[in-house]
Amino acid sequence: MKILVCLKQVPHQDARLEVAPGGTWIQDSNIKFDINDYDKYALELALRIKDAGEAEVVVASIGPDRATQALRTALGMGADRAVQVWDDAFAATDSLAIAKTLAAVAKEESFDLVVMGLMSDDANNSLTAPMLAQFLDLPHVTSVVKAELQDGKVEVERELEGGSLEVRSVPLPALLAVQTGINDVRYASLKGIMAAKKKPLAKKSLSDLGLDAGAVAPKVSIAKLYVPPKGEGAELVEGSPAEQASKVVAKIKELGLL
Amino acid sequence: MAKVLIVGEIQGGALREASLELVAVARGLGGDVVSLVLGKGVQGIAEDLSKKGGGKVLVAEGDALEAYSADTHTAVIQQAVEAEQPDLILLSNTPNGWDVAGKLAAVLDVAAVTDVFRIEADGDGFLLTRRMFNGKFDAQLRASGRTLATVQPGAATAYEGSDAGSVEALTVSGLSSRSTFVEVRKAAAGGHDLTKADIVVSGGRGLQKPEKFDEVLEPLCAALGAQMGASRPVVDAGWKPHEYQVGSSGQVIAPKLYVAVGISGAIQHLVGMKGSNFIIAINKDPDAPIFEVADLGVVGDLFEVVPALVEALKQAKG
Numbered sequence A: 001m002k003i004l005v006c007l008k009q010v011p012h013q014d015a016r017l018e019v020a021p022g023g024t025w026i027q028d029s030n031i032k033f034d035i036n037d038y039d040k041y042a043l044e045l046a047l048r049i050k051d052a053g054e055a056e057v058v059v060a061s062i063g064p065d066r067a068t069q070a071l072r073t074a075l076g077m078g079a080d081r082a083v084q085v086w087d088d089a090f091a092a093t094d095s096l097a098i099a100k101t102l103a104a105v106a107k108e109e110s111f112d113l114v115v116m117g118l119m120s121d122d123a124n125n126s127l128t129a130p131m132l133a134q135f136l137d138l139p140h141v142t143s144v145v146k147a148e149l150q151d152g153k154v155e156v157e158r159e160l161e162g163g164s165l166e167v168r169s170v171p172l173p174a175l176l177a178v179q180t181g182i183n184d185v186r187y188a189s190l191k192g193i194m195a196a197k198k199k200p201l202a203k204k205s206l207s208d209l210g211l212d213a214g215a216v217a218p219k220v221s222i223a224k225l226y227v228p229p230k231g232e233g234a235e236l237v238e239g240s241p242a243e244q245a246s247k248v249v250a251k252i253k254e255l256g257l258l
Numbered sequence B: 001m002a003k004v005l006i007v008g009e010i011q012g013g014a015l016r017e018a019s020l021e022l023v024a025v026a027r028g029l030g031g032d033v034v035s036l037v038l039g040k041g042v043q044g045i046a047e048d049l050s051k052k053g054g055g056k057v058l059v060a061e062g063d064a065l066e067a068y069s070a071d072t073h074t075a076v077i078q079q080a081v082e083a084e085q086p087d088l089i090l091l092s093n094t095p096n097g098w099d100v101a102g103k104l105a106a107v108l109d110v111a112a113v114t115d116v117f118r119i120e121a122d123g124d125g126f127l128l129t130r131r132m133f134n135g136k137f138d139a140q141l142r143a144s145g146r147t148l149a150t151v152q153p154g155a156a157t158a159y160e161g162s163d164a165g166s167v168e169a170l171t172v173s174g175l176s177s178r179s180t181f182v183e184v185r186k187a188a189a190g191g192h193d194l195t196k197a198d199i200v201v202s203g204g205r206g207l208q209k210p211e212k213f214d215e216v217l218e219p220l221c222a223a224l225g226a227q228m229g230a231s232r233p234v235v236d237a238g239w240k241p242h243e244y245q246v247g248s249s250g251q252v253i254a255p256k257l258y259v260a261v262g263i264s265g266a267i268q269h270l271v272g273m274k275g276s277n278f279i280i281a282i283n284k285d286p287d288a289p290i291f292e293v294a295d296l297g298v299v300g301d302l303f304e305v306v307p308a309l310v311e312a313l314k315q316a317k318g
């Protein structure tokens, strides 16, 4: 069994984000990065399959130099090998180009299962997984909250709205995009982090994958990124915590809820 | 002027309200509007949509379309696109919408943008506005050429006009799905029903540790006589059971008072609580999107503000 996990390095959940001059992306030179939250759950799913039997887990990421750190962390958690792809053309790209490139990575070998996140925490596109499935001609399921490997297939539950779940049976090879909460994500142990230093991490360029910048030219670009304009918004309460508290209490009284 | 294809979505045997919102978005662009309805036994729904602004409604019927499948839905929508040659294809940003959107965009090799709340024509393409970074920023995206977009439910008001359109069968053959639909089931409901509470106090990732829910949030619930709720990361981490979750994949509630503590206000959380009669938000980030839906906002460290609030409530009650 060979499993590919596609993961993206994104700003850390606690990073303070600001729009960069130019107004088309965030200021990302001085912030902490992390593995996309959804992708940690995806990796954990793959590692559990490995723990339960025989599997090789390969992690792949399209990202600049700093993304090596995310891949090393994934190797420290237990992945076996990593592939990192970068070209400056990716700096302003779209999901279709990312998916085409990930497809080129996946086609270099043959995977029984591809696991991804439902959504990236920066772009929030929820597009890459079904796009990649199409390029690899695989059946896919998104919003996966449960996945059980059985003989030649995987039984999944897909999250719908309002507490409804859809049960589906998917033949392998297949692609799954997981929702957060599907499992408890492990941390990389110290031993794991040490071992990760010796695990293979291949760095590839577009030409290594038989692609050129034209092949990944975006159809979608960011014209403007900005803090949402303040609408009516909330009445803001100023002062010390005690002053703020007394104003809030006055309001709750006024509502007749005390 | 742009020609728009609307892909209607059926849920529980009826057209979703979100599909009529797509009609409003499509009509707002001022061009030609055609629609697609696919499923089993959906002729009536198609006729209805044709009278509610859907324009010419293509209807694809068949046993293979009874349950949603990305494979079959992609094939049908692709055929509708080939027949109609629209400039813009609109779906709703629902679990089925985002499951099919990427696959369809790859098949058609077109620009794709999800969860948009505003669309304008722009040269040979479109300008689409949406949230990014989980609601922290808005982005205006430029899409070139034929474009596929999923629209955030609730972003537009459902079209209410009655325009006479027409219904036409779209014959599709050879549909098959590689994955098999088994069933839809309801997640087991717990005893913690937030929908009946007058006051709900929810905690988010800002509480940082599970024990803070007992130490910091519980006293506030007690002082207010409130039920406790939570955002998704709190439930994902196993700090609180799923029945505490407020939002699109949790409970949708409208209490008299909702207090959001350490919750940023991502859209999926907002849809679960924005109907509340009065909303108080406590967050240290003055730009947190939760303040946009809150009536009263306290910018500050929850670990200072909440204990102060508990104290003030105790005093007020004497």
Ligand SMILES: Cc1cc2nc3c(=O)[nH]c(=O)nc-3n(C[C@H](O)[C@H](O)[C@H](O)COP(=O)(O)OP(=O)(O)OC[C@H]3O[C@@H](n4cnc5c(N)ncnc54)[C@H](O)[C@@H]3O)c2cc1C
Binding pocket: A013, A118, A119, B134, B203, B204, B205, B206, B207, B230, B231, B232, B233, B234, B245, B246, B247, B248, B249, B250, B251, B261, B262, B263, B264, B265, B266, B267, B268, B269, B272, B282, B283, B284, B285, B288, B300, B301, B302, B303
């Ligand atoms: C399909 C789908 C369905 C989803 N369904 C739901 C759902 O039903 N419900 C839901 O909630 N989410 C849902 N989500 C997740 C959603 O997108 C957000 O990730 C989530 O709501 C964020 O939770 P949060 O606000 O607690 O965390 P964060 O976004 O991390 O926000 C934490 C906040 O705490 C503040 N904070 C931190 N420390 C302090 C402090 N000391 N004092 C004061 N403030 C502080 C920060 O400023 C920040 O604003 C869904 C996502 C998807 C894709």
Ligand SMILES: Nc1ncnc2c1ncn2[C@@H]1O[C@H](COP(=O)(O)O)[C@@H](O)[C@H]1O
Binding pocket: A006, A007, A008, A009, A036, A038, A039, A042, A060, A061, A062, A063, A095, A098, A115, A116, A117, A118, A119, A120, A123, A124, A125, A126, A127, A128, A129
């Ligand atoms: N640059 C990238 N490198 C590797 N995987 C990615 C990348 N971008 C997106 N993905 C994968 O696609 C998923 C969905 O991302 P998105 O479509 O951007 O919301 C993520 O959770 C990742 O699994």
